[in-house]
Amino acid sequence: MLAAMSSAALRPSSQATAVSRDRGDACPGTLRLHAADDGALARVRIPGGVLTLSQAEALADATQRLGDGDLHLTSRGNVQVRGLADGCGAELAELLTAAGLLPSRGHERVRNIVASPLSGLDNHGLLDVRPWLSALDTALCASEPAQALSGRFLFALDDGRGDLAGLEADVTVRATAxxxxxxxxxxxxxALHVSAQDAPRAALAAAEAFLEAGRAGGTRAWRVAELALGADELTESVGHRLTAEGIGHERQARETGRSHGPSPGAIGDALSVHVPLGRLSAPQWRELTRAALGELRLTPWRGVVLPTPGTTAVRRTEALARLDAVGLVTGPGSPWLRVGACIGRPGCAKSRADVRADATAALAAGAALAASGAGRHQSLPLYWSGCERRCGHPRGERIDVVAAPEGGYRLSVVAPGHDEARTVPLDDPSRLADVLAEIP
Incomplete structure (x- = not known):
């Protein structure tokens, strides 16, 4: 989420444990709200994280009129509106529909698509994935079977730079040389190699093949990793479906990489900022829309990319200064780039602590950088969780800081060579660097 991460491999199929769900998933959407301790919560799917300026203004209006006034970014480039009062669901849906953010009520929770946020804005991608994004979202919303996907099923569109490789998406389409x-x-x-033109159709076909595989196996899985099939067995099933739909393909070795978000600052024809703990206030949102030209792109790393084609260097520098002044991260040296947290108290009844306040206090004390004595752990992202569910945690290597039942926190390193079951106590968040140094 907050730093370069490696993707974690699935266990071999002979050791995999199939998961059969006896109910639909409870992921919130805009039509199905979640009751949290700070009020109802709506999760608005933003395919590719792309928002027009009018849509961005509509979201700001929705949270100011109906919610807590802030917009909360998720690890999939979506937006949550929190603190909603009872009975406002219909009004929220009306606002979002008018803004074009709810094109299909039957598909509103399954439009989970992340895309390389700098695609088409710098010179590092192999192609601009925006046509893929539009085509896949349109096809997804037109597919009746796709309505059965869970709200957790994830598509990823990578422009070839490999920035989405570690997100462990259920279906990944990556441009090739x-x-x-x-x-x-x-x-x-x-993996399967297809033409660029067929890529969006192939991605949808893969998702529909996943649903068929679950039904055939008598399971109700939410994610690819939950199927009883081995990884290559599912790929074989997808290949059969592609053949049936007239999509040419051939098997090939999968390209690997590490998941990473864009560094804050001016990049190509864009500005990139990081949002501390993913929470955007109204003044921050206004500055973002002021700096952007035409659209905003929310990233899976709780950042925002602002396309600025044709903008002079002076104006870009001025825009970054305004964004910095409202508390957004505009340079690569900030410790906030390593720190994330779930919502914690008071928003979540299951949380044992106000993890965001504790994470902020640790960072203010300089402990979040773990710069002294932390050895090889100093580059790992830190994720603070109010309970063992670790909602929203990044994939791959990280340091988990989890609120303990007895009070305080327990630390563990999630990385090769470390036993995740081994934890060390942390009673005072300001001592985080010292405690990390105790972990070999």
Missing amino acids: DGGAQLALGSAGR
Whole structure:
């Protein structure tokens, strides 16, 4: 989420444990609100994180009129509106529909698509994935079977730079150097090579093949990793479906990489900022819309990319200064780039602590950087959780800081060579660096 991460491989299929769900998933949407301790919560799916300026203004209006006044970014580039009063669901849906943010009520929770946020704005991608994004979202909303996908099923569109490789998406489409695309399922197994033109259709076909595989196996899985099939067995099933739909393909080794977000600052024809703990106030949102030209792109790392084609260097510098002045991260040296947290208290009844306040206090004390004595852990992201569910935690290597039942926190390192079950206590968040130094 907050730093370069490696993708975690699935266990071999012979050791995998299939998960059969006896109910639909409870992921909130805009039509199905979640009751939290700070009021109802709506999760607005933003495919590719792309918002027009009018849509951004509509979201700001919705949270100011109906919610807590802030917009909360998720690890999938979506937006949560929190603190909603009882009975406001219909008004919220009306606002979002008018803004074009609710194109299909039957698909509103399944439009989970992340895309390389700098695609088309710098020179590092192999192609601009925006046509893929539009085509996949349109096809997804037109597919009746796709309504059965869970609200957790994730599509990823990578422009070839590999920035989404570690997100463990259920379906990943990645541009290849030969002008085609690689289609991969989950985080293990071989991949399928398709033409760039067929990539969006192939991604939807893969999702529908996943649903068929679950029904055939008598399971109700939410994610690819939960299927009883081995990784290559599912790839084989997807290949059969592609053949049936007239989509040419061939099997190939999967390309790997590490998940990473854009560094804050001016990049190509864009400005990139990081949002501390993913919470955007009204003044911050106004400055973002003021600096952007035409649209905003929310990232899976709780950041925002602002396209600024044709803008002079002076104006870009001025815009970054205004964004910095309202508390957004505009440079690569900030410790906030390593720190994330779940909502914690008072928003979540399951949380044992106000993790955001504690994370902020630790950072203010200089402990979040773990710069002294933390050795090889100093580059890992830190994620603070109010309970063992670790909602919203980043994939791959990290330091988990989890509120303990007895008070305080327990620390563990999630990385190769470390036993995740081994934890060390942290009674005072300001001592985080010292405690990390105790972990070999």
